Amino acid sequence: MIDDTTGQEPAERPLRSSFERYLQDKGKGRGGDGGNYRRNAARELERFEEWAVGDRGNDDWTGIVPADVDRDPTFEDLDERVFREYARHLAGDRGLKQNTVQTYYRYISAWCGWCVNEGYLEAHYAQRASAMAPLPEDDGRKPGDQQAWTSAQRHALTRHVDEKARDAIETFTTLSDDADPLDRQRARYEALKAARDRALVFVLAYTAVRVGELLRDPNDPRRRGVRWEELSLEDGSMDVYRKKQQWDAASLPDPVISPLRSYRQLMDPPTDRWPVFPTFDQRTLAGLVRDELADRGEHPDTIDSRRGEYARDFLLALDEDVRPPSITTDGARSILQRLSEAAGIDIDHPKHDYLAPHGGRRGMGEVLVRAFGYTVAARYLDNSEEMVRDRYSHIEAGELGDVATEALSEIDG
Template identity: 50%
Template sequence: MNSSSASVTDPLEEFLRSKSKGGEDSGNYRRNLERCVEDFLEWLEADPDSTGTFDDLTERTFRRYARELTSRDLASGTIRTYYAQVSAYIGWCVREGLLEANYAQRNVATEPLPETDGRRSGDQQAWTETHRSRITRYVDERAHNAADERGLEAIREFRDRALVYVLCYSGVRGGEIFADPKDDRRNGLRWDDVSIEDRTMTVLAKKQDWSDRSLTEQSINPISRYKRLLDPAGGDWPVFPTFHLPTLYETLRTGLRDEGGWSDAKIEEFVDELTGQVAVVDVLREHELTPPSINTDGARRIMRRLCEDAEIRLEDKHGYLAPHGGRRGAGEVMVRQRGFTAAARLLDNSEEVVRQSYSHIEAKEMAEDAGHAFSEHDS
């Protein structure tokens, strides 16, 4: 049967089995997941614009479902939880080859969902200690399992692990280490810009000047081991290259033609012999050709995929650990542990901006201090 004509309901049991890890709370998690997805499937069956098959699913389908959820007497967090669980199911179906893309994640689809009002500084996503622990534990296990199974071919998993650690602990902006298609100067962090010995990386900062940023001790081992595995051909290689196969093939073809002087026929005959990302990366390295860096959108997709696989769900407008939340979480730690001045240095921002961004921390501390003052005065 053609997967696109299959019923959206058919893979549900297999999906639920894949999510039952046997852990302490797996039963509750499975029941909640099943309830949310079945709600969507019941709505889909009644939707007059749908036949209930994968080939009918579009971003408009999920836009209508988002509107349906918002019409119910549900809290904003509950609406976002229902939608996130449905999106997780659709994402799994994509990875199983049943659907081309996760249309539930498209902006058109998510637009009707409720958002926070953004009035408080603490309302923005900030990765907590629990978030950092869960995502790093997951990427550690994923990378080590891949190394056991595929050895030197586990480059992608170790790249993702290094990426997560840098986002967790450096306070860096995504736009400072990933490529930006809208800005030619921002082509991604390069190995020439990283000093593992000095624990620093030099980035093009938001204010358009070059700035040295810190690599904390937590990041050093993941980056060092990943670099040994990647074995970049030169310092101009990006720290976080894309492993999108069509992009790698295009880079190889262009390089062999423009720098190697190969004919198109010779290139195609050569490329036809290559299979998989590791093989293409090996050839790029051999011919000293530089792969492109992942861009900011690619980094978001990586984090979304990792969170789905690690079963990390956030009840905010993102639903996953978005890259900017790592920077904000690092700022929270520094403000609480070292104060606003130290946080400003880590984040490469003015102390005034940091105080404004993390005013909720200062307000809470002031409330506690004021409470003690009144208690002492009135006693």
């Protein structure tokens, strides 16, 4: 496949010619210009190119282009030996920890895989065993599963959604009595959406409930999303279908109660069988309203007329008790991506450039282990103590280090 603009075969193109397209594919927002992953990947691609040119190696390193050739590195210069040398280069940097070396290499490996799909390379050289051999041994930690919301991140996100919900609710409740009905509906809709997002974030941030226990899983009909009938705000508890395939009560700590109570009061669901976190997807709701009202015997023209009286189909669904489905686990991830970006939260993670749902659970695990120990944390997290000790072993290691330091201080003092 020859590039119409340059007349070059893909293998003849400079490495840099692929960077912008790759970063756009991986970026967020309009044009793929945003996102922490894009920023971090761009940094590592720059470093890789500098090394490939010969600017980041030792005094004997001249890059991957043959010494008698005067050009920038191209894809025809890449093979598994090149990636092996780069892995050795990263591993030889004594300032990098094992996990950091693995993380930096993953950025380059991901780009390599993309280049194979786009026709720049014939094979995914970076993933070959010989290429990865110089990397430090995996210490058992999986960076993609290790995100934990820090206290600062949790506070920043909850503060953001709280402010947005308060503003939206105030806008709705302070509308004048003579406001246009459709304007009032739009304001209520925005307040409901902001209140739902706030409640969702607070639940994920403070309850440590698995997102699959809270929301709908399209692949598992038993996981249809928690309903209002399964919440007891007075007792501070919520019934969820646990990972161990049975119903169990989860705790609702104090920070969660007020957002949920305010949200329920604003929504005023027709029955307690409504999902706590319904979808607001317009296409889904439009089809649902049409089908349900048609099943009730409404004429299509009447349905269209009814829908025209509402600013959003969700509000008609509320009035007619057309129960929508819960948002899905993927939907929650999309919401958190949007909210993390809107809140301007700084996130440095190899896999997630937003505060992922499981990070809220892990963050609470950190808090509980440090405050009350592994036994209490295991009960709250609905895990075995052995598993919690394994996942949060770094906390015990740090505490033992403090004990050793204190012991040495007393002996040497």
